[in-house]
Amino acid sequence: GQQVMQIPQYQHVQEGEDFTTYCNSSTTLSNIQWYKQRPGGHPVFLIQLVKSGEVKKQKRLTFQFGEAKKNSSLHITATQTTDVGTYFCAGRGDMRFGAGTRLTVKP
Amino acid sequence: EAGVTQSPTHLIKTRGQQATLRCSPISGHTSVYWYQQALGLGLQFLLWYDEGEERNRGNFPPRFSGRQFPNYSSELNVNALELEDSALYLCASSPTGTRAFFGQGTRLTVV
Secondary structure (H helix, E strand, O other): OOOEEEEOOEEEEEOOOOEEEEEEEOOOOOOEEEEEEOOOOOOEEEEEEOOOOOEEEEOOEEEEEOOOOOEEEEEEOOOOHHHOEEEEEEEOOOOOEOOOEEEEEEO | OOOOEEEOOEEEEOOOOOEEEEEEOOOOOOEEEEEEEOOOOOOEEEEEEEOOEEEEEOOOOOOEEEEEOOOOOEEEEEOOOOHHHOEEEEEEEEOOOOOOEEOOOEEEEEO
């Protein structure tokens, strides 16, 4: 199945700083999905990207899908304490997730 | 609309015993995925069922098995439990090939 690699594994930021996590695949992805898991919770769907070079925004979150459809990124502008959690990417198909990036935010 | 439901919420077993975890997908969803999440770690893919068939399995030993019933609900069985099987087991469902909806998980503790 499709295997996605995610970096960094951990990221600690000061509130107000920006944050970016990257998802990379060795094969072309038909689409990519992003999920967020709050501490003690379960993963919740954020967005799906389908088109090459696609960029989508949700308030302070910006999602990008690479031109070759082999990588994707999630960027958070001016992090807030509510952004704390682990962000996962997943390629379509058998829904194998990347290892996730755990974000902690210092107030 | 009811979400994905998993039972039991918590399960405590002794090493060597068998555990059975259950998952009811959202109505109309034919795909069910199982994941193991050890404390503080990522989502390790276990199994994918769709339309009653096992479509793929992750890198887990054969003592991890499961099945999907005609109503699309699913069971995960773990035989000969080991201490390192202690984890949160998450089930997710989706209409095939689209976003996944996760249940709250079953916390399995092996003592």
